[in-house]
Amino acid sequence: MRRFLASIFALGTLTAACHAARAADTLSPLHFQSQGPLGTIDKAAAQRGYRVFESVCAGCHAVGQVHYRDLEALGLTPDQAAGEAVAAGGNLGSPLKGAAPMNMGGAIPPDLSSIAAQRHGGARYIYDFLTGFAPAPAGTTLLPGHYYNTAFPGGETAMPPVLRDNAVTYADGTPATSAQEAADLAEFLTWTADPNLDARHQIGFRAIIFFAFLAIIAIASKRRVWSAQI
Amino acid sequence: MTTHVKDSWMSTRLPCLGGICATYFQKNRAANAPYFAALPFLIAMAAAFLTLSGAVLAVYYNPWHAFDSVQFIDRNVNNGWLIRTYHATGTTMIFGVTYLYLFRSLLRRAYRAPGEFVWMLSVKLLAVLMLTGWLGYVLTGGAAGYWSLFNAANAALSMGGLPGAVGLWFFGGPAGGDTLARLEVFHALLAVALLLVVWLLHASRRAIAAPVASGKGVAFYPYYLAQYFAALAVFALVFVVLAFYAPHLGTSHMNQLPAESLAVPLGGGVPWYLAPAAGMLGVFPGSGLSIVAAIAAIVVLYALPWLDRSGRAGRCGKLYGFFTWVLALDVIGLGYAANSSSGAAPTLAGVFTAWYFFHFLVLTPVVTAMEAE
Numbered sequence: 001m002r003r004f005l006a007s008i009f010a011l012g013t014l015t016a017a018c019h020a021a022r023a024a025d026t027l028s029p030l031h032f033q034s035q036g037p038l039g040t041i042d043k044a045a046a047q048r049g050y051r052v053f054e055s056v057c058a059g060c061h062a063v064g065q066v067h068y069r070d071l072e073a074l075g076l077t078p079d080q081a082a083g084e085a086v087a088a089g090g091n092l093g094s095p096l097k098g099a100a101p102m103n104m105g106g107a108i109p110p111d112l113s114s115i116a117a118q119r120h121g122g123a124r125y126i127y128d129f130l131t132g133f134a135p136a137p138a139g140t141t142l143l144p145g146h147y148y149n150t151a152f153p154g155g156e157t158a159m160p161p162v163l164r165d166n167a168v169t170y171a172d173g174t175p176a177t178s179a180q181e182a183a184d185l186a187e188f189l190t191w192t193a194d195p196n197l198d199a200r201h202q203i204g205f206r207a208i209i210f211f212a213f214l215a216i217i218a219i220a221s222k223r224r225v226w227s228a229q230i
Numbered sequence: 231m232t233t234h235v236k237d238s239w240m241s242t243r244l245p246c247l248g249g250i251c252a253t254y255f256q257k258n259r260a261a262n263a264p265y266f267a268a269l270p271f272l273i274a275m276a277a278a279f280l281t282l283s284g285a286v287l288a289v290y291y292n293p294w295h296a297f298d299s300v301q302f303i304d305r306n307v308n309n310g311w312l313i314r315t316y317h318a319t320g321t322t323m324i325f326g327v328t329y330l331y332l333f334r335s336l337l338r339r340a341y342r343a344p345g346e347f348v349w350m351l352s353v354k355l356l357a358v359l360m361l362t363g364w365l366g367y368v369l370t371g372g373a374a375g376y377w378s379l380f381n382a383a384n385a386a387l388s389m390g391g392l393p394g395a396v397g398l399w400f401f402g403g404p405a406g407g408d409t410l411a412r413l414e415v416f417h418a419l420l421a422v423a424l425l426l427v428v429w430l431l432h433a434s435r436r437a438i439a440a441p442v443a444s445g446k447g448v449a450f451y452p453y454y455l456a457q458y459f460a461a462l463a464v465f466a467l468v469f470v471v472l473a474f475y476a477p478h479l480g481t482s483h484m485n486q487l488p489a490e491s492l493a494v495p496l497g498g499g500v501p502w503y504l505a506p507a508a509g510m511l512g513v514f515p516g517s518g519l520s521i522v523a524a525i526a527a528i529v530v531l532y533a534l535p536w537l538d539r540s541g542r543a544g545r546c547g548k549l550y551g552f553f554t555w556v557l558a559l560d561v562i563g564l565g566y567a568a569n570s571s572s573g574a575a576p577t578l579a580g581v582f583t584a585w586y587f588f589h590f591l592v593l594t595p596v597v598t599a600m601e602a603e
Binding site for chain 1: 301304305311312315452453456457459460462463464466467470471473474475477478483486487
């Protein structure tokens with residue numbers, strides 16, 4: 001019992017330590033704060049990811065299930081969120097729409113709202129895909145208007161490589177390498193796919209502690225009741 | 231509440247309620263019972279929980295914009311994501327305890343007289359549960375669910391005569407909002423049917439419970455209440471672990487994609503609790519044979535009390551127990567084969583399906599008759 005409690009407290013301390021020691025560097029090694037059972041959305045990374053989305057991705061893709069008002073959950077003030085909305089020609093209640101659907105060599109750019117849930121591998125896949133553009137191996141004939149990508153199933157995608165170093169300027173001074181942009185975007189899209197991730201993990205942690213104790217008490221009580229039978 | 235029901239205020243005004251209460255105080259239950267005997271109670275609790283969470287979802291669900299309305303529940307309804315997680319994980323839990331309960335019945339051979347009726351109700355429970363679960367999976371409006379519905383509805387509509395007419399009445403059409411609107415009603419009606427079957431199961435189990443010698447029994451209160459509460463607490467613990475840390479356990483990311491009538495998703499997208507059945511249906515070419523196979527798979531389960539030749543007093547042999555474990559692995563294998571993209575999967579699914587029928591139609595009569603001697 002004591003060992004059980006000690007392990008729970010150790011887990012709690014560990015979580016707290018992780019939060020305190022969180023380095024701004026998410027690339028070496030590559031990790032996403034949102035992953036794992038106790039993960040939370042890295043708001044700084046997700047805000048940077050939003051910047052990449054609105055500067056680069058929104059040229060073709062929408063995040064139609066997310067509204068500008070929802071960005072406040074990433075730490076933007078209502079005024080900042082409204083500013084983003086007005087700059088995009090909408091208001092706080094408008095969805096993050098991209099340009100009108102276009103035909104990219106027979107493919108229509110998908111809505112990215114739930115892309116992290118729709119693709120096997122989630123955030124890691126998004127990062128691998130965005131950094132996976134490479135020259136096609138010798139002997140490979142690509143479809144017209146297609147690009148070779150090591151992470152994409154089948155190897156060729158209609159999406160061109162769009163992330164470049166310094167494609168955006170980060171307000172927090174993080175160097176905007178293309179790998180950094182891809183990682184930040186992956187964190188942002190993890191949030192858009194699962195905006196309740198933080199709350200889910202937090203409630204879950206408390207609920208598990210509650211029901212673990214309830215189960216122990218209920219089993220002890222059952223044993224006591226049954227041992228008292230005539 | 232008083233044990234002297236005849237004198238109580240309520241029992242003079244509503245005698246049947248007093249009678250129900252009284253059963254919980256009669257010392258007519260066995261003085262020892264394993265925790266696993268509480269599985270039907272857990273099934274009942276999970277069914278009630280699913281009905282309640284489903285009622286909340288039904289308020290916001292819109293069959294004509296199925297996928298978007300589920301997204302709306304997840305993102306814009308206050309705590310909607312929580313209710314939807316409860317409903318999805320509750321489904322995993324009810325199938326988990328039902329499969330466990332059926333397996334325990336097989337292992338203990340509880341289907342033999344006088345338990346045939348209880349067993350038949352258990353198989354009905356599984357059938358109703360699978361149909362309800364499949365409808366719920368289809369109602370999400372995901373790509374995998376859409377194509378599952380499309381294939382099933384077309385199979386039903388292509389049949390002639392009475393089966394085709396029933397199919398048309400049930401589905402209304404191949405897929406789309408109008409079909410989903412019907413299926414939403416059937417999903418809710420089947421939930422009520424499920425509660426009814428669970429209640430009948432409970433009543434029939436009580437009816438065949440071994441009589442307890444007078445003075446040796448215990449009452450439901452407090453003995454079984456304490457046991458059921460402990461079982462429920464552990465059940466709830468497993469539930470919250472899954473609900474908050476693995477909300478998509480055993481479901482395909484294919485079903486996170488919106489339904490698209492011009493794009494067939496690659497690979498199987500069946501949730502784990504339907505996968506064994508899907509694996510079996512996938513083995514047979516053409517919709518007609520698949521439907522026959524689905525009915526046959528249920529019928530052999532249903533006929534188990536008569537396929538088992540050991541008779542009422544026959545002892546439980548070790549060999550048949552071993553084959554029951556093999557059957558469990560066989561069904562799990564079918565589930566894996568259904569969602570596997572490996573080239574060997576169709577062959578394996580065929581072998582597993584053949585073994586399923588071989589187990590019930592050949593092994594069961596032969597081995598039980600052999601062991602009964």
